[in-house]
Amino acid sequence: MGSRVVVIGGDAAGMSAAAELRRRLPESDEVVAVERTDQTSYSACGIPYWVAGEVGSADDLVSRSPEEHRKRGIDLRTATEATAIDVDACEVTVWSEDVEETIGYDRLVIATGAEPVRPDLPGIDGEGIFGIQSLADGQEVIDALAEDPEHVVVVGSGYIGLEMAEACTQRGIDSIVIEALDTPLSILEPALGEKVANAMRSMDITLRTGTSVTGFTLEDGRLTGVEIEGETLPADVVILGLGVVARSEIAQKAGLPTGMKGGIIVDSTQRVTGFDGIWAAGDCVVTRDRVSDELIHVPLGTHANKQGVVVADAIAADLLGEEPRLEFPGIVQTAITKFCALEISRTGLGEQQARDAGFDPVVATIDTTTIAGYLPDAGELTVLMVADRPTRRLLGVQIVGNRNAGLRIDAAATAITAGMTVDEVVMLDLAYAPPFASVWSPLLVAARSAVKMLSS
């Protein structure tokens, strides 16, 4: 009799793990995956582009369908929700069409993902208030926007908030974005966030910063308005962009350790700390920041996929009596998004994050051009660089600019991962040719500025 690995969750982390396990394990071992929706391996990050009309259908966002997974030998059970884990009996309780079942496991993978924050406010359950996480959520928003709402309010100006506001604009619908802080996109330093605010205003998106939603007004259960401090904004559709939290209730009930935003705590092979035989991966876990060494919750498909592969390696090694080959080393909080013509990216720590982590940050901000300034397509580009005063180490980089700006963050993320100083960054051999960069590439200009500040 072979072993059975049960995977809870059929999106990026879960199905990466399941697919890799199926490749590594002998046929006598079972790989069972349980997914509460009808879909697997879809790009939640792609939903705003589907809503915007850039992507034709939800199917385009599915990288591997349930049928494809089953063909490859995974015992995949969709529309099946895991409701409890018995860590002593090594059993998972699942429900499918009102039928309860228990599935025993030899090794368990928890990849339950995340869910949009729905603040406990009056009227939050009204009809017309949407979160964005599953393809079903996306379809609901598309249907709601197809009815030509007069007033769309986006609550929160993180990625999803911005992307959904832009999607509305692309559908010809103006929106109001409400942000509790003073500038949008809180992963950016305020000076860069202000550039995003300007871009929003130029798109006829109304941005209300420094104000919080206190409730929703309903009529017959249907949304009619959004209450902010001392004012009610009319609203037919509300899109919640307040971030997500780990969907880890099942893990918590089973006594597994959780941290920030409910993320399950795991070791470097993604094994749940203190629990032999249980691994977790993806948006439901916390992960180590490689600069601050702190555990943080950063739900992102790229981490989920890598962690899924690490889990599979660890379990395969465990079952096959081998040494695991992979570890997930943590992240540097790299993120990128686009708002209309503006590319926005960041990596490492911001100024306050750096201070909180015990560094002594200096911050250099420079303005340059995206490509050689004498070419007609040259656009604006701002780089903000954070360095540690005593060690001169590069701690963080944030970029806002036009085409050719955003992906420069990859080199910064690599330099931060390598522990480079800003002096070393100045001398990096980054690509130069007029259609791609000035002779001093933007990151080099920023590093020179940081060096100058450190020397003064």
Next chain:
Amino acid sequence: MGSRVVVIGGDAAGMSAAAELRRRLPESDEVVAVERTDQTSYSACGIPYWVAGEVGSADDLVSRSPEEHRKRGIDLRTATEATAIDVDACEVTVWSEDVEETIGYDRLVIATGAEPVRPDLPGIDGEGIFGIQSLADGQEVIDALAEDPEHVVVVGSGYIGLEMAEACTQRGIDSIVIEALDTPLSILEPALGEKVANAMRSMDITLRTGTSVTGFTLEDGRLTGVEIEGETLPADVVILGLGVVARSEIAQKAGLPTGMKGGIIVDSTQRVTGFDGIWAAGDCVVTRDRVSDELIHVPLGTHANKQGVVVADAIAADLLGEEPRLEFPGIVQTAITKFCALEISRTGLGEQQARDAGFDPVVATIDTTTIAGYLPDAGELTVLMVADRPTRRLLGVQIVGNRNAGLRIDAAATAITAGMTVDEVVMLDLAYAPPFASVWSPLLVAARSAVKMLSS
């Protein structure tokens, strides 16, 4: 009496050094710069875009004019050619309008740049054969193309060859490109060069590979044809794109050490090896490859600017009795160019270069998309990755693809500089969002492929 620093050469390296020296040194010290043309600090790399009509005038390519340099206190002598260095007497001989003069120096900077290779072939001095290095060269080509030549032949398919062929296309002029090797752009592995060849053909540029020019036919001293093996191609205009060599005759005559392609040999502060008081920087020097540890000649404005700053720091420290703060650590042969819609970049070592340097290379090549494959703008992208089998170290990366492909090379250059293994590259936190990358970013896909090859 203060000291006098003499700088030979008024382009990137020379004027970077002169400007930085002027900032660092007391007013009593003189900074004299000698430039043989009428211009300073211009972007030779921008000439093809000027010829193509994307840049309005030569002035746009000048980042700082002679007047601006003089205003900042540099004793700049344009139209003045240095012809000899007397290293014992510490004197430079210069000619200006047929007047000879000697200028004594306390410290000397040689930044004489590079010159296009003009092979010693029959007819090479005929009218209508152009190299591309100075702004005057650019103007001559523009004038020649303005006369609507029937037959333009580009000799060589390096950057300049490709960029000039594209510039001709943009001016509505078809061209023939002749390349001695089997694929264009020899800095690329042949498999990727073939993609460039296909792009050229799709642009109605005739590419003749595997054949060399044996001479030029002239009538009354004017070009009429290009002789290749066994054939004469009619030609009104020939553009030489055979690369450049260091313009180091003056250094060689003075007994200074030179290496590959005549590049002057310097230490890590750009001081000419074995010669106190003389520094050299820019296209006239050889520099250390950080992977192979060999001295190579890579003329590029970004290196020239950095080296100029390093030279200024070394000389200022020397004169002021301080410790130098900067070293030029060498390069990793990063290069980027664009050919029509194709972005082309490379860094580190190619397969044969790696073998020559004593590594045991494995080469992984992957095809992916520039951004999430479900978005309408997704294009093709190929990454070739070279790794060292025993150490698993990343040695080189080459990229050919559509928009959003090329600049990814910066992260690869940074990873190579940091000495990362391909296993470490797989786990890099590179930017992910659908409009910028798939969930596995192209470099990660290539690194996974390399890891797989190393494990088998």
